[in-house]
Amino acid sequence: MAAIYQAAYRRVSSLICRLHSTYVRKMRYLNELKEDDSLCRQAQTSGTFYLFHNLSPFLQKVGEKYFVPQLSAAEIKRILEKFKETEQWIEMSVLIGCSDEHVPRFALDLGALEKSVIESELKGSFTNLQKALFVVDGKDSPLLASAQSLLQWHNSHQYCNKTGQPTQRNVSGSKRVCHASGITYYPQMSPVIITLVSDGSRCLLARQPSFPQGMYSALSGFCDMGENVEEAVHREVAEEVGLEVESLWYSSSQHWPFPSSCLMIACHAIVRAQQAEISMNKLELEEARWFGLEEIVEGLKREPRSSKQDDGSFLPWFPPKQAIAHQLICEWVKQQTSQLA
Numbered sequence: 001m002a003a004i005y006q007a008a009y010r011r012v013s014s015l016i017c018r019l020h021s022t023y024v025r026k027m028r029y030l031n032e033l034k035e036d037d038s039l040c041r042q043a044q045t046s047g048t049f050y051l052f053h054n055l056s057p058f059l060q061k062v063g064e065k066y067f068v069p070q071l072s073a074a075e076i077k078r079i080l081e082k083f084k085e086t087e088q089w090i091e092m093s094v095l096i097g098c099s100d101e102h103v104p105r106f107a108l109d110l111g112a113l114e115k116s117v118i119e120s121e122l123k124g125s126f127t128n129l130q131k132a133l134f135v136v137d138g139k140d141s142p143l144l145a146s147a148q149s150l151l152q153w154h155n156s157h158q159y160c161n162k163t164g165q166p167t168q169r170n171v172s173g174s175k176r177v178c179h180a181s182g183i184t185y186y187p188q189m190s191p192v193i194i195t196l197v198s199d200g201s202r203c204l205l206a207r208q209p210s211f212p213q214g215m216y217s218a219l220s221g222f223c224d225m226g227e228n229v230e231e232a233v234h235r236e237v238a239e240e241v242g243l244e245v246e247s248l249w250y251s252s253s254q255h256w257p258f259p260s261s262c263l264m265i266a267c268h269a270i271v272r273a274q275q276a277e278i279s280m281n282k283l284e285l286e287e288a289r290w291f292g293l294e295e296i297v298e299g300l301k302r303e304p305r306s307s308k309q310d311d312g313s314f315l316p317w318f319p320p321k322q323a324i325a326h327q328l329i330c331e332w333v334k335q336q337t338s339q340l341a
């Protein structure tokens, strides 16, 4: 009897497994790789690798386009042999995802090896992440950003905060453990709110002194300990421009690797048109002002290069489409235009 139940159970389980979508199977496989060291070690032999050098990703240029090559384990071994290094280096890679066909993807930083040798061998160049994110295909930039953030996290968490002893990573790189204290460290992100404030017909954009000339963006700020998203939006708007938010709603979120792993939580906020006088915090901002719809539409068309005028001043332009600030601004334009229609 028990055997009949077992057989029936196996049939139902395998049917459920087949019914699972490609996405669900992929996520379950990735989770297994994170947890199971021997499975992950085996996966490294059949996976593909994104290369980094001191946290700069490796890109290849074909014509005017930049690509992020995925190298096989065999190609990595060939490069390592050039340096008379062993394939043990592959163990320093971190798991960053997998294809729909379950080919795992890893990121590996070869920062200790001579950059120019790798570049000429693989015919490409290690490019600063800030530049790389804006020149590669849209689907590759989130992958590069999260891979670099994870590599950076490992670099800065080599030692236990409590004992000062070296921490040991698991094979996938999803955590580090201090065996002396038993503390497990997981990769961290800092929550940051980014808010496009509107008074109903205009939106508020600001400049930090570090921004490139002419660029304006939505207000942003790190969440304080214990704060929820709504409280952080209210506080940042009050702190930076002296306004009181009446209502707000969530738009979307984005992982942002600068300065190190932020989770950008994007919201729209409304302030009362009668109480919209800006009182700017000069310690944080260089300029903050209201923009009308027309000026925003013009600014969205403007390239950073074309923003400089003959008298040396700069016309306003906004963050590129890879930044969530851009999305907030486009959503506001859509909202305003639909109101006008």
Ligand SMILES: NC(=O)C1=CN([C@@H]2O[C@H](COP(=O)(O)OP(=O)(O)OC[C@H]3O[C@@H](n4cnc5c(N)ncnc54)[C@H](O)[C@@H]3O)[C@@H](O)[C@H]2O)C=CC1
Pocket (backbone or CB within 6 Å): 190, 192, 194, 217, 218, 219, 220, 221, 222, 254, 256, 258, 259, 260, 262, 264, 284, 319, 323, 324, 325, 326
């Ligand atoms: N993807 C996007 O569209 C945009 C992303 N950002 C990102 O948002 C982040 C935060 O924006 P800000 O307006 O500069 O923040 P902010 O208004 O909170 O000011 C930054 C200051 O906050 C303090 N701070 C508090 N917690 C911090 C933490 N965990 N890490 C670092 N500093 C902390 C520091 O004193 C720092 O100088 C920046 O890293 C920036 O790169 C900003 C605008 C657009």
Ligand SMILES: [Mg+2]
Pocket (backbone or CB within 6 Å): 219, 220, 221, 240, 284
């Ligand atoms: Mg700020």
